Amino acid sequence: MTLPGGLFRDGNLHLDYRFKPVTGVLERAFAESGLNTDTLPRQVSRVLASSLAELGGLAVDEDLVRALSAGDRQYLMRQLEALIDPGPRWTTVVCRGCEEFIQFQVEPGDLPVKRAGTGYPHQAIQLTQGEAWVRVVTGADEEALARDVGDAESGIHYLLQRLVTVGGSPVDPRRLSESDFQAIDDLLDKMSPQPALTALVECPYCQLAQDAVLDPCAWLARESSALDQDVHLLALHYHWSEQDILSLSRSRREIYLRLIEQSLGRYRADDLIREAAGRRR
Numbered sequence: 617m618t619l620p621g622g623l624f625r626d627g628n629l630h631l632d633y634r635f636k637p638v639t640g641v642l643e644r645a646f647a648e649s650g651l652n653t654d655t656l657p658r659q660v661s662r663v664l665a666s667s668l669a670e671l672g673g674l675a676v677d678e679d680l681v682r683a684l685s686a687g688d689r690q691y692l693m694r695q696l697e698a699l700i701d702p703g704p705r706w707t708t709v710v711c712r713g714c715e716e717f718i719q720f721q722v723e724p725g726d727l728p729v730k731r732a733g734t735g736y737p738h739q740a741i742q743l744t745q746g747e748a749w750v751r752v753v754t755g756a757d758e759e760a761l762a763r764d765v766g767d768a769e770s771g772i773h774y775l776l777q778r779l780v781t782v783g784g785s786p787v788d789p790r791r792l793s794e795s796d797f798q799a800i801d802d803l804l805d806k807m808s809p810q811p812a813l814t815a816l817v818e819c820p821y822c823q824l825a826q827d828a829v830l831d832p833c834a835w836l837a838r839e840s841s842a843l844d845q846d847v848h849l850l851a852l853h854y855h856w857s858e859q860d861i862l863s864l865s866r867s868r869r870e871i872y873l874r875l876i877e878q879s880l881g882r883y884r885a886d887d888l889i890r891e892a893a894g895r896r897r
C-alpha cells in the first residue's frame with residue numbers, strides 16, 4: 617500500500633505503509649483515543665500511531681504520523697475505516713433543496729484520491745515581496761491550529777506563518793496581497809495529496825445535484841459504543857475475560873456473535889416447541 621503524498625526523511629520519499637491486524641485491542645485503542653484529548657487532530661495522531669505497523673521502514677510513533685501531510689492522514693483514516701469494516705455502507709444527508717433525507721452508499725476503500733502534485737511537499741513561489749517557500753499542511757500544523765486558534769480569520773494567518781517563509785523567516789500575512797493569497801492557495805491545491813471529501817449525489821425527490829460531505833474521521837465516534845456492546849455480549853455468553861475478547865480479530869469476534877445470535881434463535885424455537893409439547897401433554 618502506498619500513500620498519495622508520502623514522507624520525506626533524509627532526502628528519501630517514503631510511500632509504503634502497512635497497518636497492524638485489526639483486533640479488539642486495536643479497536644479499544646481507537647475507542648479510547650479520545651480520552652484526555654481535546655482535539656480531533658491529536659486523536660487522529662494517536663489512532664494512526666497505534667494502528668500502523670510500518671511506514672517506509674521508519675519506526676512509527678506519534679511524531680512520525682504528525683509529520684505526515686494532512687491529505688495522507690485523511691487517506692490513512694479512510695483506509696483504516698475500510699480495513700475495520702470493508703464493503704459499502706449507507707450514508708444519509710439532508711437535501712439542500714427540499715430538506716428530505718437522501719440515502720446513498722459509500723465504499724470507503726474505493727473513494728477517489730488525488731495524489732500529490734509536482735513540487736510536493738514544498739516549492740518556491742514568487743510573491744509581491746519576493747521569492748518565498750510554501751510547504752503543505754502536516755498533522756503538526758493541524759494539531760497546533762486546533763490547540764492555539766479559535767476563529768477562522770486568525771487561523772488562516774496562523775497557518776500561513778507556519779507554511780510560508782520569505783528569506784528563511786515566517787511570512788507576515790498582513791503584507792500579503794490578494795493575488796499572493798490566491799497564488800499560495802493554488803500552489804497548495806496543486807501540491808497537496810487529497811482524498812475525496814465530498815460525493816456528488818442527486819436528490820431522488822427534487823432532483824437537485826449536490827455535494828455531500830464525507831468525513832474520513834466520522835467512524836471514530838461510532839467505534840467506541842459498538843465495541844462495548846460486542847464485549848458485553850461475548851462475556852455474557854462465553855464467560856471470557858475482556859482481555860481474551862479484545863485479542864480476537866474482528867472477523868473471529870463477528871463469527872462468535874453470529875453463533876450467539878443463531879443459538880438464541882434456536883433456543884427460542886426449542887422453547888416454543890417445548891411449550892407446545894407441554895400443552896399437549
Ligand SMILES: [Zn+2]
Pocket residue numbers: 711712713714715716819820821822823824
Ligand atoms: Zn431534494
